[in-house]
Amino acid sequence: MASIKMVGFDADDTLWRSQDYFDRAQRDFEGIIAAYVNGDARTAERLYAVEKANLAVFGYGVKGMALSMIEAAIDITGGRISAADVHRIVSLAKDMLRHPVELLPGVREAVEAVAAELPVVMITKGDLFHQEAKVRDSGMSSLFRRIEIVSEKDVPTYRRLLEEFAIAPSEFVMVGNSLRSDIAPVLEIGGWGMHLPYHLTWEHEREAVVSAADGTRLRTLESAAELPAALRSVAAA
Amino acid sequence: MASIKMVGFDADDTLWRSQDYFDRAQRDFEGIIAAYVNGDARTAERLYAVEKANLAVFGYGVKGMALSMIEAAIDITGGRISAADVHRIVSLAKDMLRHPVELLPGVREAVEAVAAELPVVMITKGDLFHQEAKVRDSGMSSLFRRIEIVSEKDVPTYRRLLEEFAIAPSEFVMVGNSLRSDIAPVLEIGGWGMHLPYHLTWEHEREAVVSAADGTRLRTLESAAELPAALRSVAAA
Numbered sequence: 001m002a003s004i005k006m007v008g009f010d011a012d013d014t015l016w017r018s019q020d021y022f023d024r025a026q027r028d029f030e031g032i033i034a035a036y037v038n039g040d041a042r043t044a045e046r047l048y049a050v051e052k053a054n055l056a057v058f059g060y061g062v063k064g065m066a067l068s069m070i071e072a073a074i075d076i077t078g079g080r081i082s083a084a085d086v087h088r089i090v091s092l093a094k095d096m097l098r099h100p101v102e103l104l105p106g107v108r109e110a111v112e113a114v115a116a117e118l119p120v121v122m123i124t125k126g127d128l129f130h131q132e133a134k135v136r137d138s139g140m141s142s143l144f145r146r147i148e149i150v151s152e153k154d155v156p157t158y159r160r161l162l163e164e165f166a167i168a169p170s171e172f173v174m175v176g177n178s179l180r181s182d183i184a185p186v187l188e189i190g191g192w193g194m195h196l197p198y199h200l201t202w203e204h205e206r207e208a209v210v211s212a213a214d215g216t217r218l219r220t221l222e223s224a225a226e227l228p229a230a231l232r233s234v235a236a237a
Numbered sequence: 238m239a240s241i242k243m244v245g246f247d248a249d250d251t252l253w254r255s256q257d258y259f260d261r262a263q264r265d266f267e268g269i270i271a272a273y274v275n276g277d278a279r280t281a282e283r284l285y286a287v288e289k290a291n292l293a294v295f296g297y298g299v300k301g302m303a304l305s306m307i308e309a310a311i312d313i314t315g316g317r318i319s320a321a322d323v324h325r326i327v328s329l330a331k332d333m334l335r336h337p338v339e340l341l342p343g344v345r346e347a348v349e350a351v352a353a354e355l356p357v358v359m360i361t362k363g364d365l366f367h368q369e370a371k372v373r374d375s376g377m378s379s380l381f382r383r384i385e386i387v388s389e390k391d392v393p394t395y396r397r398l399l400e401e402f403a404i405a406p407s408e409f410v411m412v413g414n415s416l417r418s419d420i421a422p423v424l425e426i427g428g429w430g431m432h433l434p435y436h437l438t439w440e441h442e443r444e445a446v447v448s449a450a451d452g453t454r455l456r457t458l459e460s461a462a463e464l465p466a467a468l469r470s471v472a473a474a
Contacts, residue, residue: 059366059367063295063301064300067303067327070323073320074324083318083323087307087308087311090307090308127366128296128365129364149365151369
């Protein structure tokens with residue numbers, strides 16, 4: 001019998017839509033750049049290279065994305081990008097930051113059902129200010145005992161948080177869409193993972209290795225509605 | 238006798254230099270714009286207006302500053318700003334984000350002296366990713382029992398944190414340079430404030446009202462070196 005004492009939820013693309021907006025901004029960016037280049041400028045590829053190179057200085061989030069887009073735009077257009085088009089890139093970021101939260105189907109009911117049984121916490125990565133705005137806008141903050149916004153979801157982060165919560169890893173289940181950020185590090189320290197794949201997941205977030213031994217503590221769900229039953233099956237495992 | 242059980246430290250302009258870099262970036266920005274405008278373009282004033290309007294969408298921090306600078310530059314130059322100069326603004330932000338941490342004089346010794354007697358925590362506002370990088374770079378993280386990066390330092394934030402720490406306000410001393418963020422809200426909930434003024438403080442952070450009654454729990458220090466003795470005098474109060 002596994003004794004589960006706390007359930008953690010990822011937020012972006014687990015509770016609410018996020019990657020869709022990044023993908024849409026990326027398409028808009030490619031549209032802006034297309035007016036300056038002939039044929040295949042490998043715009044998406046070159047933007048990704050700039051974003052990856054800037055990750056260590058900007059971190060994740062919309063504001064860093066916008067600054068990387070501006071840098072990439074200047075590079076790809078050979079400095080020909082107009083001020084008006086630079087402003088359109090800034091506006092892409094503002095639109096994303098102001099976008100109302102769209103909860104994913106069945107999520108509120110699933111979190112409410114779990115929260116009626118066990119303490120739930122939110123563990124989300126990214127820009128503090130934007131994540132807090134989304135938490136407020138979601139109307140779900142009162143369901144969570146703690147809301148932790150962290151810059152990286154890795155083994156040291158989960159260890160530190162579980163220590164603060166006074167919960168052993170074997171008593172903890174993490175629910176999320178990213179194998180890399182939500183599942184693999186929690187399995188690695190001896191916790192449980194409920195993988196709720198999202199149809200869009202940034203390439204970076206799919207890279208993860210789960211050992212066969214750890215895999216016994218991993219469940220893959222098709223929808224949030226399956227969560228309460230999956231948690232009961234883990235408690236009975 | 239006041240029983241002090243925990244000491245909180247602000248970080249920017251209390252432990253290490255911060256406002257200097259913002260001021261320098263602002264001067265560099267004004268230099269970039271000066272090449273496009275004749276006479277008094279009220280550059281600083283117009284940038285501040287854009288920053289203030291964007292605070293609700295970008296929050297505090299370097300990346301939001303850079304995006305506001307780019308917007309202001311496009312506006313002030315009537316769209317004539319070159320891509321190369323836009324890139325210089327992005328580079329101002331990158332330089333700030335990568336700048337090595339410069340601890341203020343006597344700070345390490347003061348925090349070490351306090352930490353030898355009492356649990357200390359860091360409570361700092363701003364961009365999560367940048368603040369974490371500075372904490373790592375400072376080499377001081379092991380002195381702090383908890384490091385809390387928050388988006389706003391107000392009464393509800395301090396109440397929530399002290400509840401998490403299981404510390405009564407009357408047992409808590411907050412040390413910082415900002416009357417608005419570090420001192421006034423802590424005094425208001427019944428805690429103690431040690432004000433360590435910095436020669437540069439953003440106007441926004443100086444605005445605060447402290448009542449005469451609360452003022453009995455406020456001490457103003459000239460340097461970090463006075464901190465251990467000031468704490469002892471509070472404990473004896």
